[in-house]
Amino acid sequence: MSIEISQLSKRYGATLAVDSVSVNFYEDDQVVALIGPSGGGKSTLLRLLGGLESPDSGKVILDGSAVPAEEEALRQFRMGNGFLFQSFNLFPHLSAIENISLPLVKVHGWAENDATDRAKEIADRFGLVEHLEKSPGQLSGGQQQRIALARAVAHKPGLLFLDEPTSALDPEMKAEVLDLIEELRLSGQRIVLSTHEMGFAKRSSDKVLFLSGGRNLESGQSAAVFENPQSKELRDFLAKVMKW
Amino acid sequence: MKKFVSLFVSVVLSVTFCFIVWVVLGHDYQWELIQPYWGNLFSGWLTTLGVSVAALLLSVVIAFVLTAGQLSDYRVPRFLSRIYVEFIRGTPLLAQILIGYYMIADFIGWDSRFGVGVVILSGFSGAYLAEIFRGGVESVSSSQWLSARAIGLTEGQTYRHIIVPQAVRRVLPASAGQFANLIKDSSLLFVISVHEFTMQAREVNSNTYAAFEAYIPMILGYLLLTFPISMLSRFLEKRYHYEH
Numbered sequence: 255m256s257i258e259i260s261q262l263s264k265r266y267g268a269t270l271a272v273d274s275v276s277v278n279f280y281e282d283d284q285v286v287a288l289i290g291p292s293g294g295g296k297s298t299l300l301r302l303l304g305g306l307e308s309p310d311s312g313k314v315i316l317d318g319s320a321v322p323a324e325e326e327a328l329r330q331f332r333m334g335n336g337f338l339f340q341s342f343n344l345f346p347h348l349s350a351i352e353n354i355s356l357p358l359v360k361v362h363g364w365a366e367n368d369a370t371d372r373a374k375e376i377a378d379r380f381g382l383v384e385h386l387e388k389s390p391g392q393l394s395g396g397q398q399q400r401i402a403l404a405r406a407v408a409h410k411p412g413l414l415f416l417d418e419p420t421s422a423l424d425p426e427m428k429a430e431v432l433d434l435i436e437e438l439r440l441s442g443q444r445i446v447l448s449t450h451e452m453g454f455a456k457r458s459s460d461k462v463l464f465l466s467g468g469r470n471l472e473s474g475q476s477a478a479v480f481e482n483p484q485s486k487e488l489r490d491f492l493a494k495v496m497k498w
Numbered sequence: 499m500k501k502f503v504s505l506f507v508s509v510v511l512s513v514t515f516c517f518i519v520w521v522v523l524g525h526d527y528q529w530e531l532i533q534p535y536w537g538n539l540f541s542g543w544l545t546t547l548g549v550s551v552a553a554l555l556l557s558v559v560i561a562f563v564l565t566a567g568q569l570s571d572y573r574v575p576r577f578l579s580r581i582y583v584e585f586i587r588g589t590p591l592l593a594q595i596l597i598g599y600y601m602i603a604d605f606i607g608w609d610s611r612f613g614v615g616v617v618i619l620s621g622f623s624g625a626y627l628a629e630i631f632r633g634g635v636e637s638v639s640s641s642q643w644l645s646a647r648a649i650g651l652t653e654g655q656t657y658r659h660i661i662v663p664q665a666v667r668r669v670l671p672a673s674a675g676q677f678a679n680l681i682k683d684s685s686l687l688f689v690i691s692v693h694e695f696t697m698q699a700r701e702v703n704s705n706t707y708a709a710f711e712a713y714i715p716m717i718l719g720y721l722l723l724t725f726p727i728s729m730l731s732r733f734l735e736k737r738y739h740y741e742h
Contacts, residue, residue, distance in 0.1 A: 306648060333650035343645035347663050347740050357649040360659060389740045405649070 255317060255413060255444045256280055257303070262312035264298050271298040273468035274312065279461050285439055287459035287476065288448040291491060295468040296448035297340075297417050303446060304415040305331045316413070333361055336406035340418040342398040344390040350401045351377070351386040354408050362409050376404045380434055396427025403434055407443070414438065416447035452495055456480045464488045522714070531708040535698075539712075542698025543719045549612065549694060550681045550723065553619040557680065560624030565631040579628070586625035592686055594618055599690040615687040615694075623680040627673060634669035635661055667738040674731030678724040685720075695719055 257279040264272040272295045279286050288296040301307040303314060305321055305328045314321040322328050344353050354376065355369035364372070377383050380400050390398050399419060406414060419435065420428040432454050439445060439458055449455055455462055456476055463473040464485070472485045483489045532539075567579030586594070598618040599611070608614060638661050646656040685696035699716040703709050 304648070306644065329647075329650055329652065332648060337648035339641070339645065339648075341641060343641045343648075345642065345645070345660055345664075347667070347738075356659060357651070360655055361650040391740060 255283060255286075255446075256315075257286070257317075257446075258315040259303075260312055260315075262299070262302060262314060263310050264302060264307060265310050266298075270468050271295050272302065272309070272465075275299060275465070275468070275470045276312075277463055277470050277473050283460040284442070285445045285447070285459040285461075287455035287462045288446070288465055289450075289452070289455055289462060289491075290465040290471075294466045296465055298468075299463075299465060300415055300417050300446065300448050304335060304337050304413075306337065333409075334412050336409070336411035336414045338399070338402055338406045338414070338416045338419050340421050342390070342395070342402045342422070344398055344402055344405075346390050349387050349389055350382065350393065353390070353401055354405045357405065358408055372408055373404070376408055377401075380404050394427065395423050396430045399423060399427070399431050400434060403431065403438075407438065412444065414443055414445045416445060416449075418448050418450065421450060450495065452480075452492070464491070466491070522710070525710050527711060528708060529711055531706045532702055532711045535702040535705070535712075538698045539695070539702060539715055539719070542693060542695040545612070545693055546681070546684055546695040546719075547723060549616055549619065549684045549687065549692065552616045553623060553680055553684065554677055556616065556620035557623035557627055560620055561627035561631055564624060564628035565635065568628065568632050569635060583625045583628055586622055587629070591622050591683055592689065594622060595686055595689055611687075611690050611692045615684070615690065615692045619680060619684055619687070622683070623676060626676050626679075630669050630672045630676060631665070633672075634665035637668055638664045663738075667735065667740075670731050670735050670738070674727050677727050681723050681727075682720060 257277075259278070260276050262272055262275045263270065275295075288299060290296055298307065302309050303316070303321070308323055308328075322331055344350075345356070348356060351370065351373045354373035355364075355366070358364040358369035358372060359366055374383070374386070377386050380403070382397065382400055382404065385393055385397055385401070390401070393401065399422075403419070416435065420431050423431060428451070432451065435445070435447070435454075436458055447459075459476045461473065462476045462479045464471050464479070464483075464487070466487050472479060472483065472488045479488070480492070483492060564579045564583060567575040568583070570576050570579075595615070595618050598621075599614050603609070603614040642660055642664070643656065646660045651659065684694055687694050688697035688700065691697070695716060699712045703712040706712065
């Protein structure tokens with residue numbers, strides 16, 4: 255994907271969550287990972303890229319066109335992509351299958367039957383068939399996140415944004431979700447994710463961006479950045495998270 | 499200490515209860531005294547039923563308007579709804595009935611006691627319902643909004659498919675309580691001579707001096723109206739229940 259981020263800033267009250275971040279990614283960067291300490295700006299940057307927040311200054315050019323500022327155009331932009339949250343954010347009053355099919359029907363204008371068929375098809379691929387009639391409250395965290403992932407990819411999004419997709423899960427469930435993300439990657443899905451899973455970021459991402467204090471402290475090819483970190487902050491960060 | 503408190507409470511409640519049963523059962527009933535008035539009592543009960551049903555429907559409409567006003571993005575409707583709700587909730591219903599009938603209705607030349615009574619009750623109950631509805635909508639987690647935005651739902655679709663269905667279940671018990679209050683509050687309409695249930699019972703009492711015989715049927719008559727509401731609320735709560 256090509257993403258040009260220039261001088262992007264976003265402030266919440268007194269905190270500068272994203273501080274003049276500039277970085278470019280190119281066509282052959284299929285997966286981009288945002289890493290860094292909690293509160294470092296990963297989620298905010300992801301929301302700016304995904305059109306869920308608007309920047310205070312700076313701009314993002316995605317595949318040649320600027321991420322719009324006006325709400326209706328932003329909505330159209332979000333429709334074309336997919337977004338996954340750390341805490342799943344499924345709709346608790348709907349069954350799993352309705353969670354997947356509702357956006358297809360209401361946002362993308364599919365017929366009910368087609369949407370249901372599509373939801374079943376993905377659920378089958380994600381190993382969720384027996385859970386489709388359950389409500390989110392009856393599912394484990396890993397199952398909920400897989401349903402949420404199914405919801406995010408059901409309409410074949412151009413870009414998939416994953417905001418710490420496994421941070422709320424125990425190790426076994428983490429693996430289930432990471433397996434699916436890896437499968438999506440292998441099928442050619444373009445992905446931007448923020449994550450604390452360094453092993454996954456190192457193995458599966460093409461480019462990595464290290465954010466701390468809202469600033470781009472280091473970025474580049476994943477292999478190079480992980481093997482040979484240039485900044486002291488990144489070396490310290492990696493030493494800390496890799497220690498155990 | 500805890501044991502002592504529960505013992506004390508049990509004793510006080512049991513003694514009070516026994517005392518009331520003793521008084522009620524020990525009375526020398528002369529049902530023949532109110533024999534000629536059963537028709538009046540029944541017509542009063544029907545009037546109360548009519549006022550209540552009409553005011554219940556109208557108060558829901560008023561509450562929707564006020565809730566929409568309070569949740570509006572614009573300051574003027576927000577301010578006006580707020581003022582209305584504060585004014586209605588901060589003054590006695592009795593005063594509202596008197597002012598509504600003798601000043602406002604008189605000014606515009608409307609002299610249907612039933613109609614004016616319904617409108618005043620609705621305006622009163624609508625303000626309370628609006629606060630309940632607003633609380634329900636605001637209690638739905640902001641992550642639901644975020645998720646809906648990410649999917650590409652419009653604001654209207656988000657309310658319709660995501661927020662309102664979740665809010666409805668949460669406001670059911672409090673709304674049912676408010677509906678029961680509305681029925682009981684309709685008894686105050688006797689001050690503008692609406693021939694409702696309480697007024698008829700009072701007249702029966704003053705004609706016959708048979709207080710027990712007049713008021714016990716009245717109490718049972720009100721229970722007959724309020725009890726189904728609490729049953730219906732429980733039924734709906736169960737029906738719309740989902741796990742969190």
